[in-house]
Amino acid sequence: MPDVDKAMIADYLTHSTATAEKHYHMKQGGYLIRSLELLDELRRHDDSEEGPSSRAHPKSRNPRMDFEKEWNNFSREHPVTVDGKVPSLVHRAAVSQDSQRKLYERWLKKQMKLRIQHAAAQFPRRLPTESRVAGWISKQGWKRNIPSASKILEAWQPTGDFQDIPTSAAIRKLVSSQRWKGLVISHIEGKGRAVLTTRSFKAGEVLCDYHGEVVTSDQTHAATSLKETDFMFFYKNGAGEKFCIDAHLDKCPCHPDRETFGRLINHSRKRPNIRPHLFSLKFESGERDVLLFMAIRDIKAGEELLFNYGVNRKNYCGEGLDLEWND
Structure with a gap:
């Protein structure tokens, strides 16, 4: 100078x-x-x-934004999948030597979330048991980053379209066995028998079916008394034909060792927590109509199951007008 x-x-x-x-x-x-x-x-x-390393300007850099850019580049090259293997150290360091550990941890975290969601979706309309979920996990061939059955159950929500319900092997098995879990028959003072829950149920979950013999409405009227019709569910199928599920027997011939739940669920027009839905399910004996009760809201353990029979106090012609539970 x-x-x-x-x-x-x-x-x-x-x-x-x-x-x-x-x-x-x-x-x-x-x-x-x-x-x-x-x-x-x-x-x-x-x-x-001095060189570039000595010209750091902390205020001009945003470490979080820098990492997000690194993650976006990394995840494009190594997308997170349910069955994928975590990228190696070499691949992570190629994107960022300083952030390779954070890339590793985020990749695993996102895969864990993906696996939990995927596992929960395998049980669409009925909360599975922990042992059943554990059995499903063991068949996936995952060697690491394996979600626990309890975590999957915590994240479980009813999923899937109504049209998929007839394809559910678990629902068909429960209809055939009548071994619906989470329900108990109890006696309520001034009301009689009722069905209560022993666990919580989520909105959209299947609780049980209205089990009985499927007959035509003409067969029902010809063969049953007026009292027995209290345990009959009349409906029209998809073709508009009138049918009835006859559940007037305490124990049906196909399950003589147990009382079925559906026939004992009481009526409420104002406070229903379940609703019946008609499906056609295929069994080894053939295809038949099945009425499944599904929760219309979250139901707590200890609640009574109630659905709207489609009647009101006037249907009793004066009988039962003092029974508040009819509402």
């Missing part, structure tokens, strides 16, 4: 009575601008000698 430039910078930076006369020249615009330009040149010269 020429001596004249050095003197100009010294004059600019020095403030003393000895240089007061020279400061007069600093008030001149050209002198001042030239001094600032020289200082800026010196700063840039120093930066170039």
Whole structure:
């Protein structure tokens, strides 16, 4: 740097009575601008000698944004999948040596979430038992990053379309065996028998079916008494034909060892928590109509199951008008 430039910078930076006369020249615009330009040149010269690593400006960087960019690049090259293997250290370090551990942890976390969702979806309309979920997990061939059955049950929600219910092997098995879990027959004072829950159920979950013999409405009226019709469910199938599920027997011939739940569920027009839905299910003996009760809201353990029979107090012709539970 020429001596004249050095003197100009010294004059600019020095403030003393000895240089007061020279400061007069600093008030001149050209002198001042030239001094600032020289200082800026010196700063840039120093930066170039120190190298890029020494020019970090914390305020100009956002570590989180930098990592998100690294993650986006990494996940495009190594997408998270249910059955995928976690990318190796070499692949992670190729994206970022400093962030390779964070990339590893996020990839595993996202795969865990994906696996839990995938596992829960395998049981669409009925909460499975923990042993059943554990059995399903053991068949997946996963060697690491394996979700626990309890975590899957915590995340479980009823899923799937109504049209998929007839294809559910679990629902068909429960209809055939009548081993519906989470329900108990109890006696309520002033009301008689009722069906209560022993666990919570989620909205959209199947609780049980209205089990009995499927007959035509003409066969029902010809063969049963008025009292027995209290345990009959009349409906029309998809073709508009009138049928009935006859459940007037305490124990049906196909399950003589147990009372079925559906026939004992009481009526409520104002406070129903379940609703019947008609499906056609295929069994080894052939296809038949099945009425499944599904929760219309979340149901707590200890609640009584209630559905709207489609009747009101006037249907009793004066009988039962003092029974509030008919509402």
